[in-house]
Amino acid sequence: MKDKYILLASCKDQVGITNLITGIISKHGSNILHLDHFTEYDYDNSDEGQLYLRFEFEKVNGLKAALESELEQKNIDFELFDSALNTKIALFVSKEDHAFNEILLRVERGEIPAEIVCAVGNHEDNRHFAESLGVPFYYVPSNEPKEKVEEKMLAICDDHEVDLIVLAKYMQILSDDFVNHYKDRIINIHHSFLPSFIGANPYKQAWKRGVKFVGATSHYVTADLDEGPIIEQNVIRVNHRYDVKSLKKIGRHVEATVLAQAVEYHVLHKVIVNHGNKTIVFD
């Protein structure tokens, strides 16, 4: 497949933006391969809408610079990605392996177009599987002050030029400083259908509540625990016969697939985080 650019753009909704961008692309002789757009009007203030756009188009000399110049002049927020450059992922894990293995295997199979450059664990349990796939595993125990633990993890991520951190059931809360290093570039899998059951032990909370569905939510990580912009969710039916152990068992499959789908959306550059702590996930 030919290399291409992916453009994510957003601005105040107004006539002519799509025409402006398609005009620049076409003027450089590039073929538009995909185009998607969405306009959101505030529920309380229907006067001002926000336009979100996603383009895929052929790489052509001079086009990147021309687009960057024009979009900056027009105060359009944008990110321009080169499909030839794979996202570098750091996988963080504690003890549970289901989400960790799912991401490793999907990248290994080429189903998720990315490169897992390292794994970081606060337990040694998942070292063997990571190293069996050639992924360096760094053991960073969390029995030291959080600041020291995170200093080590940031250094590992810097050394590997990490673009995206994926928390595959990593069960330590990251500090504001750490999260700010990777704004909208840390994806977590929470083992409940948020906003239900935030925090620790969501399956125990769900069992006590007598729910008829359990679920999982993948979201960008912010300083507010489990409150970040939601990328993907799913649920599975349960009933009164499920104890907490059974809920956890059936939930593992949902957690792994929801996280994998969220990571795939991100590395395909299909996600825009809007100002309202929500996401637009393009087709």
Ligand SMILES: Nc1nc2c(c(=O)[nH]1)N[C@@H](CN(C=O)c1ccc(C(=O)N[C@@H](CCC(=O)O)C(=O)O)cc1)CN2
């Ligand atoms: N800054 C953030 N860090 C993390 C988030 C997040 O949303 N923001 N998600 C968690 C994962 N997680 C739920 O999905 C989660 C993990 C652990 C706990 C928790 O309370 N753990 C310990 C305390 C650990 C600590 O103090 O570091 C506990 O059980 O008491 C709650 C939710 C990953 N990090």
